[in-house]
Amino acid sequence: MKTILAPLSGIALAASGVLPLAATAQDAPPAPNAAPAPEAAAAPQEPASAPAPMAETDVVVEVDGTPITVLDVREYFTGRYGRQFEQMPAEQRALIEPQIQRMVMDQLIQKTLLLNAAKKEGLEAGKEEIESSLQAIAAQIPEGESIEDFAKAAGVSLDRIRLQIADDTKIRKLIEKVTADVAKPAEAEVKKYFDEHPEEFEQKASVEASHILISTQDITDATQLAAKEKIAKELREELVEKKGENFAEMASLHSSCPSKAQGGDLGEFEKGQMVPEFEKAAFAQEVGAIGDLVKTDFGYHIIKVNGRKEAKTLEFAEVSAELTEDLHDQAKSEKIGSYVEGLHKQAKIVQPGAEAPAEPAADAPKAEAPAPKEGPAN
Numbered sequence: 426m427k428t429i430l431a432p433l434s435g436i437a438l439a440a441s442g443v444l445p446l447a448a449t450a451q452d453a454p455p456a457p458n459a460a461p462a463p464e465a466a467a468a469p470q471e472p473a474s475a476p477a478p479m480a481e482t483d484v485v486v487e488v489d490g491t492p493i494t495v496l497d498v499r500e501y502f503t504g505r506y507g508r509q510f511e512q513m514p515a516e517q518r519a520l521i522e523p524q525i526q527r528m529v530m531d532q533l534i535q536k537t538l539l540l541n542a543a544k545k546e547g548l549e550a551g552k553e554e555i556e557s558s559l560q561a562i563a564a565q566i567p568e569g570e571s572i573e574d575f576a577k578a579a580g581v582s583l584d585r586i587r588l589q590i591a592d593d594t595k596i597r598k599l600i601e602k603v604t605a606d607v608a609k610p611a612e613a614e615v616k617k618y619f620d621e622h623p624e625e626f627e628q629k630a631s632v633e634a635s636h637i638l639i640s641t642q643d644i645t646d647a648t649q650l651a652a653k654e655k656i657a658k659e660l661r662e663e664l665v666e667k668k669g670e671n672f673a674e675m676a677s678l679h680s681s682c683p684s685k686a687q688g689g690d691l692g693e694f695e696k697g698q699m700v701p702e703f704e705k706a707a708f709a710q711e712v713g714a715i716g717d718l719v720k721t722d723f724g725y726h727i728i729k730v731n732g733r734k735e736a737k738t739l740e741f742a743e744v745s746a747e748l749t750e751d752l753h754d755q756a757k758s759e760k761i762g763s764y765v766e767g768l769h770k771q772a773k774i775v776q777p778g779a780e781a782p783a784e785p786a787a788d789a790p791k792a793e794a795p796a797p798k799e800g801p802a803n
Contacts, residue, residue: 481495481496485498485776486530487777488537488541488772489541489772489773491541493533497533501533505532542599546599546602550591550598555594558590559587559590607756607760612749616745619748626744627738628736628737628739629696630735631734632732633692633730633733634728634730635672635684635691635731636676636680636703636727636728636729637657638724639656640681640723641653661718664727665715672729677689682723693734702720702721703719703726706726707728707730710728713731714730716728716729
């Protein structure tokens with residue numbers, strides 16, 4: 426649980442009708458085929474009242490009698506998609522919101538099915554396990570900030586965080602129990618997969634890089650543009666002088682790209698994933714060096730290449746250990762997938778107030794919500 430419970434940012438969780446979308450009040454339509462009386466015709470139409478806001482304790486759907494509340498939905502959305510959603514342009518939010526709505530509800534229903542199954546199996550999360558996980562979260566919090574401060578800023582209590590940790594622990598134990606009999610594939614099976622899927626083992630050329638972006642977007646004034654270029658040049662000179670040792674610190678202080686939160690780290694990327702000017706410079710640059718300024722439509726970039734991989738065909742010996750684990754994980758995933766499907770078939774999933782069970786849509790997307798692209802991304 427790396428991101429913890431921030432406000433919902435106004436998203437409406439409709440999820441196939443489970444939660445109503447906020448609607449603008451409209452005039453009530455006239456009665457069909459009826460001519461209004463003269464005095465009635467002059468009377469103004471009363472606007473339809475907007476739906477009352479739902480309380481955090483309101484039940485959205487019940488899974489075998491276990492309620493999923495508005496608070497559960499808000500917290501799950503924020504932990505999984507909140508940060509990405511907030512960084513997206515309004516048009517992109519509107520485009521993917523229905524997909525996220527359905528994914529959140531499907532995943533919450535699946536989580537509840539697994540928690541109920543864990544309870545039947547007698548699986549529990551010990552106090553020491555929960556506290557150990559809580560301390561692992563605390564270790565990721567910036568220096569000078571306590572776990573209590575972090576929870577308060579997120580708008581939740583430590584008890585609520587502990588509850589989520591307990592749920593995650595129970596589900597992990599259930600998955601381990603269900604998949605305990607899934608054996609690792611034999612070497613011959615792994616080699617067979619390797620031979621039958623050669624395209625998967627063609628390593629493309631890639632670089633791992635960090636950057637600092639001095640944004641010039643929406644700036645047309647020549648004086649302001651020159652000032653931005655001057656800032657970028659001065660930052661680069663300081664970085665070169667210190668041989669890039671302070672790159673992450675300078676990125677977190679001065680970069681306009683969301684990657685500043687990771688010290689400017691963009692991770693590993695192949696050709697075709699960045700805008701042409703950025704890509705050309707990054708692939709030509711020496712590892713560890715601070716490159717020349719690169720100008721793109723986003724602004725001025727200072728690039729540091731942290732690693733490089735050349736294009737090549739991987740040998741079986743290079744991938745056998747990782748491929749074995751991947752195939753083992755795939756087999757476990759198939760086993761738990763069948764298990765969850767069985768839970769779904771036996772479950773009673775009901776939306777309070779609805780006449781029919783609120784089963785998840787068969788075509789509901791299973792993939793994670795797309796992440797917003799970083800500054801230099803194409």
